[in-house]
Amino acid sequence: MSKAKLKKHLLSLTKEQITDIVLELYDARKEAKDYLEFYLAPDCNAELEKSKKTIRNEFFPTRGFSEKPSFAKCRKVISDFQKLKPEPTFIADLMLFYIEQGCEYTLEFGDMWEQFYTTLEGNFDKAMRFIFLNGLLANYYERIEKLIDSVSDCGWGFYDTLQDIYSEYR
Numbered sequence: 001m002s003k004a005k006l007k008k009h010l011l012s013l014t015k016e017q018i019t020d021i022v023l024e025l026y027d028a029r030k031e032a033k034d035y036l037e038f039y040l041a042p043d044c045n046a047e048l049e050k051s052k053k054t055i056r057n058e059f060f061p062t063r064g065f066s067e068k069p070s071f072a073k074c075r076k077v078i079s080d081f082q083k084l085k086p087e088p089t090f091i092a093d094l095m096l097f098y099i100e101q102g103c104e105y106t107l108e109f110g111d112m113w114e115q116f117y118t119t120l121e122g123n124f125d126k127a128m129r130f131i132f133l134n135g136l137l138a139n140y141y142e143r144i145e146k147l148i149d150s151v152s153d154c155g156w157g158f159y160d161t162l163q164d165i166y167s168e169y170r
Helices: 003-011 015-028 030-040 044-059 071-083 088-109 114-133 137-150 158-169
Strands: none
Touching (some): 015 030, 044 088, 071 114, 088 137, 137 158
């Protein structure tokens, strides 16, 4: 169904019918519940911390050891956070946090497999592009430099690639 069709149908309903649909959606889908709760009482800081906790847990679970963190899950956390439409500074913060967790993971447990680094490099490039396009580079300059410096001894050319990506946006 297209948005136009949906809009036309919703316009034909009474206020009570629309309210019932929204309440059913709220009960049926966790994503809808989260979105509506944020929409009614937006708290970007709380939502950011919740998202950071989920990403952190992917790399450093409170119990046990994360043998292979799920990059897909981390990207979904970021994507879901972006859908709430917070200020770009919150999104940039979360994007960098994700890369920082990956870097901390490799520093803690040693060199990783090539795809691990390739995935982080791609996501670092996305973060840098987002930061640059939103005019936030000055806000994150020191944090990015610290992040890159922290992985100077990593394998697979990881440090060099992050430097190259960063230099494109400086």
